[in-house]
Amino acid sequence: MNFKYRKKGLALVIILIFILVLTIAAASFMLISSSDIRMTRSQNNSTKAFYIAEAGLNRALYALQKDLNSNPTNPSWADGTIDGIVCGPDTSNFYTLYASTALGNGDYTVTLKNTANTTEIYVRATGTCSGNSRTIEAFVTAYNIGVWNNAIFAGAGTGGTLINGDVEVAGSVHILGNGLASTDFALNLSGGASITNNYDGMPAVFTTRVPACPTTTFGGESVQSLSANLRVKNGLVGLGGTSSVGEANVAGNSYKETLDHVYVTDGYGGTKGSDSVYSDNGYSNTYDLGDSVEFPSLSDPYTDGGGTSYATYQAYLKANALVISDPAQLAVLNNIKQTSNFSYTDGTNTIAMDGDGHLTISGIVYVQEGDLDFSDAPGRNTFTYTGKGSILVEGDATATDGEVNIDTNMLSSNTFPTSSALGIMTPGQITFNEANINCMGAFYGETKMIVKKQTNIAGTLVSNLIDMGSNVPSVFQIPTLHTNLPSGMINSTTNWVVSTSTWQEI
Template sequence: MIYCGNEKGSALLISLLLIAMLSILAIMTVKSSNTDIDLTFNQLNTDKTFYIAEAGARRAIVQLNADPTWTAGYSSVAFNNGTYTVQIIDSSANAGLKDTIVIISSGWTISAQAVIEMAVIPAYNSPFKSALFGDDIVELKNGMSTDSYNSDSGSYAATQDTLCGDVGSNAGIVMHNGSNVGGDVVTSSDSSSLDINAGATVTGDIKYNVPKETLDPIPQSEFDIAEAYNDNVSGISGSYSYNPSSHAFETSSTVTLSDGTYYFSSLILKNSAELLIAPGAAVKIYVTGDIEIKNSGGVNAGGTPGDLMFLSQGDLVLKNSGEIYAVFYNPDGDADLRNSSDFYGSIVANTIIVHNKAGFHYDRSLGSKRLGGNIGFAAVAWRQRS
């Protein structure tokens, strides 16, 4: 047998080369794994600092909601194995910001930093986004109708539209034969809460299971302040009856209210009586009892609805052929619009019933009308600074 020594040497060399290549490959794999671990660690730290910075900004919003005048910010607050520092910039530091507040929140960990800028604005309660809104049942009888116009843009005749006269409820809506809603019909309940007769008309959409509207009653403190400080004596001109002890008010004639706040336990306009608002005046009327506008009575007739606000703890009755240009708010009270009456503005009540041939004309300019003061702050924009 012949042995070839050169073949043995070649096999050994090849084996050594393979071992070397495998060793290099193993080293490269380990280095790659270490690099991946480093990258993952860095990414985790980057993400962590972002969330730390965001936590600082969110905490600042909570503090602003508790105290709208707060501007102190936070310095090096420990959070989730890191820290955040928050700076508040408002109109006191930058007049151009007006109502906007800028929150600058910086988050740190051992090896990373993130900075968030968040713009927040005050939030207000604007409940007058519908022609009629009931916390409970809204009932629309034969021949009644809703539509809309915009007092900011012109007269009813010039801006009238068969849309936006929406009717909403947190409960049920009943539309009888011949009733007409020039807008949407909306409820936060399910479809079974809508009882719409085949002969009724809705020009907009029919919606259900929408988010429920929160309707808070006017705080008692506001009524107490209105009782103590009002214009009942100096602000009313014309022929009327007013009892300063009981605060009951009624008239069978024409009276005019000047700019200011009024407080009554009840308000009654007898047949064909008129309640006018002085030119350019803005009037709030707090009523602890009921408001009754009798047949052919007029309230702010031809005026701007947003200039007259009824804030009530009782009910509203607008009798046959009566006319009101105003807003009415009492989520615990009832509103009753009788035959052939006309209401220009917006109503928020517990239950609402609109009788035959009554007309409701929503003023679209009321959609942004505020009720009360700032109810908190909401973020409208943010960015992460590099």
């Protein structure tokens, strides 16, 4: 009997222990589940805080873009207002753009800090949700993506290389490469060709006629910098010989050797390839502007500032220009020498030569069914020009497009491009034929641009296909050109975009 009771008592103890174990297990499970729920909730709130911070950052980027658009000629993020909000500037401390702003179940704040460059800025956005905070910091840069804010802008050739040869370029190069396969060369540099970021090696005839090269602080030093970038949307970049994109940084001099940015989608070829690319952002970044940039064509439809529409931009030029169609005058323009003496004007638009090598230009001049040729008279080798004006060369009656030949020095008589600037446009081809000539201007040859010999150019070349030959020509970008273009130049509208150069969570 006692044994039976002892067995029952033991069973009861076992049952109680089992119930206790189950209770403890259930309690532990509930505790773990509760902890997991809290952890999951915290993680969700942290994720929400991150997305809220991103929303604050995107709002700030939109405001920075609107601020650029409000003053495209002279944009600044350091003038004391951002999109109408009074704030900053401060290069030492972050200041508030947006105080605590509710969004969903949380809120964000956005602060800014300026740099010495008025179109660069740090943006810091903090998102908060249920006690969780996440902070994002971005370094933001404004880029003018207009075609004239480059040394060279190339569009779409019929195939093969768009820019080739042994050329020295100081400034930005932008190549669309429309129609090129990923195995085609968009840019193929040979010999000692280079793309650089300063005015080292600029001829004295240019340095005395252009504004000083801008400066920036790089590596703790004040150095010349053209803020040069290389952008290639389609096609390879070929680098052979001792050619390079940018140069290795050399401390202690007054030049910035590296390019600011390189964006190449299809990569590099040639014997050097990416080993000869020196850029602040490396060499592996792909083209960053999507489809926002197109090659401007004289055949594009156009609406002027007054709302009048034209079938083509060329038609707009003709309607607003001094149109030269008289055969005798066309013959003069097809053989201009320093000794030429003429004056054609309609009271608003003018082109004239004084017989002593000096050209006066203003407004828009339209050469109808004719070509344009500048060459030397015996014992003379330089044209100088005064004024701001553009010349559209339609081409003679037997040709489908115009031809421009420049076989002589073509220099501004005063500061280029702020005081005087010459622009030449044609649906056809512009050719620089002679060696050791120096030319200043904005040059647009829709079909092709040829620089045959050791020509130095201060300004910008815009064409679908650019042949730089093998005799080491040079092109020097003048940063003030895009805001000082002569009347009528195609695609003269300044177009700014906001780009996030670096991004990190802090």
